[in-house]
Amino acid sequence: MNLHVSGDVAARTLAIVTAMKGTEGPLLPILHEIQAEFGFVPQDCLPVIARELNLSRAEVHGVVTFYHDFRDHPTGRHVLKLCRAEACQSMGADAVAARVKALLGIDFHQTTLDGAVTLEPVYCLGLCSCAPSAMLDGEVHGRLDAAAAAELVREARR
Template identity: 85%
Template sequence: MNLHVSGDIGTRTLAIIDAMKDLEGPLLPILHEVQAEFGYVPQESLPVIAKALNLSRAEVHGVVTFYHDFRDHPTGRHVLKLCRAEACQSMGGDAIADRVKALLGIDFHQTTLDGAVTLEPVYCLGLCSCAPSAMLDGAVHARLDAASAAELVQEARR
């Protein structure tokens, strides 16, 4: 690919594109890989991706902002996702969320000052029969109560 990019982010993004451009429908896999590489999708990556895939910047930006899993800023060392779907709410999820926020001293979409934990809402982990649930760094935790929520926060703080 003969795209000229400057900077480390552009160069690393281009390497990802080169490895994945021949996939059918490459935009989502490329965005996932960019996020895996940087921990988020940097704004500097969007025009590189757009040009390489012959898309507008608006199209790429639209996809990034449509899907909740894509982030536009770095996260903490650990990402704690709390289910906010109806089943979890009906089983005490709001109280769990309030407890976790208080223990961390942050709200959703924020990162603790020490950079340890980013707290994110998620709208269904598929554990409705085991509500309320959460996910810490990709590992699911079910049937949370005040004590297990506090243990989860302690684990994330380590």
């Protein structure tokens, strides 16, 4: 994954769109692939996607901003997602979130100054029976408490 957009964003975007536009409902898979390629969905990609899929820029922008998984800026080397859904909140997610924020010195949607960790809220990881839960770089963790949260932060900082 390349976290910095270079001058060939349009060409790389066009290659992704061309390869995927024949699939059924191509916009979401294309956006996921763009994010995998760049680490986020650069604004420079939107006009290319819109033109190639015969959509307006507003339609593409609306999809990018509607779904919480799409980012419009680079992330840190690690992404820590904390579940904010009701089941997790009822099991102490607010205290876990407060602990993680304090340990990292950031709030949701921010990245640590050293670029190591981006903290994001997510609204259900599907681990309701193991609440509160989190995801670090795609790996889920359940039954978090203050100690487990501190261990996740240590792991993310490595």
